[in-house]
Amino acid sequence: MALVPMTAFLEDAKKNKYAVGQFNLNNLEFTQAITEAAIEEKSPVIFGVSEGAMRYMGLDNVVAISEAAAKRAGVPIALHLDHGSSFDVVMKCIRAGFSSVMFDGSHYPLEENIRLTKQVVAAAHAVGVSVEGELGTIGGVEDDLDVAEEDAALAKPAEAIRFWEETKVDYMAIAVGTAHGMYKGEPKIHFDIIEEVARNIGAPIVLHGGSGVPDEAIVKSIQVGVGKINVNTESQVACTEVIRRVLEQKPNEIDPRKYLGPARDAIKEVVKGKMRLFGSSNRV
Numbered sequence: 001m002a003l004v005p006m007t008a009f010l011e012d013a014k015k016n017k018y019a020v021g022q023f024n025l026n027n028l029e030f031t032q033a034i035t036e037a038a039i040e041e042k043s044p045v046i047f048g049v050s051e052g053a054m055r056y057m058g059l060d061n062v063v064a065i066s067e068a069a070a071k072r073a074g075v076p077i078a079l080h081l082d083h084g085s086s087f088d089v090v091m092k093c094i095r096a097g098f099s100s101v102m103f104d105g106s107h108y109p110l111e112e113n114i115r116l117t118k119q120v121v122a123a124a125h126a127v128g129v130s131v132e133g134e135l136g137t138i139g140g141v142e143d144d145l146d147v148a149e150e151d152a153a154l155a156k157p158a159e160a161i162r163f164w165e166e167t168k169v170d171y172m173a174i175a176v177g178t179a180h181g182m183y184k185g186e187p188k189i190h191f192d193i194i195e196e197v198a199r200n201i202g203a204p205i206v207l208h209g210g211s212g213v214p215d216e217a218i219v220k221s222i223q224v225g226v227g228k229i230n231v232n233t234e235s236q237v238a239c240t241e242v243i244r245r246v247l248e249q250k251p252n253e254i255d256p257r258k259y260l261g262p263a264r265d266a267i268k269e270v271v272k273g274k275m276r277l278f279g280s281s282n283r284v
């Protein structure tokens, strides 16, 4: 199967009240782990690629390994740009073969965010690529993004509804209290904001910073309108913990496959667990 836009599984997810996970690619082993998890769980999946990960892996490598994964998997896979910062980077990814893009104009004033997002939607939709927009500022650190807690701002429902009506993005990320990276305490998710926005727009809500959010809060957020959940930190933690453990036990180990292999298995388990929690298992 070729890579698909996120709209390929939007209706089914909405009808059956589940969310599709976005799992970020960091290297080949992450791509393999996420793909194997999707195959075993019979789940649609979204490969998230940040601009930082793209620089690390190389744009052509990202597209090549994702296309190979999609061809082999037999489940729908979207290759999605995570937090695209400009029209130029969005176009570069679409030309290279991405099937979905996020344009993150959340740091611009509302009017400017709407204007820029509309341009992205027009160009992307013309070639069958889905678009995620963002409103409100999600706190925490992720690659090039670093938002201090005091600067994180919840989305205002009226603005989010207007944003969607004017841009018609396929998926809508709104800041509802989650953050990128590790949480110090338990995140306070504003379910009322999710519910009010979801009820008034024609797109699923995207929950960024899905790592470390308690299972009950995830389930509740899906019930009120979340249709896509982003996970990266938990996979990274699982990966690194295994590598650390292997190297502690065998300090003379020099074969990267001996620690990257078990790390890949650990990432796969995290992803499989999330797919079951999000309700996307056994949907294809």
Ligand SMILES: [Zn+2]
Pocket: 083, 138, 142, 180, 208, 209, 230
């Ligand atoms: Zn994010």
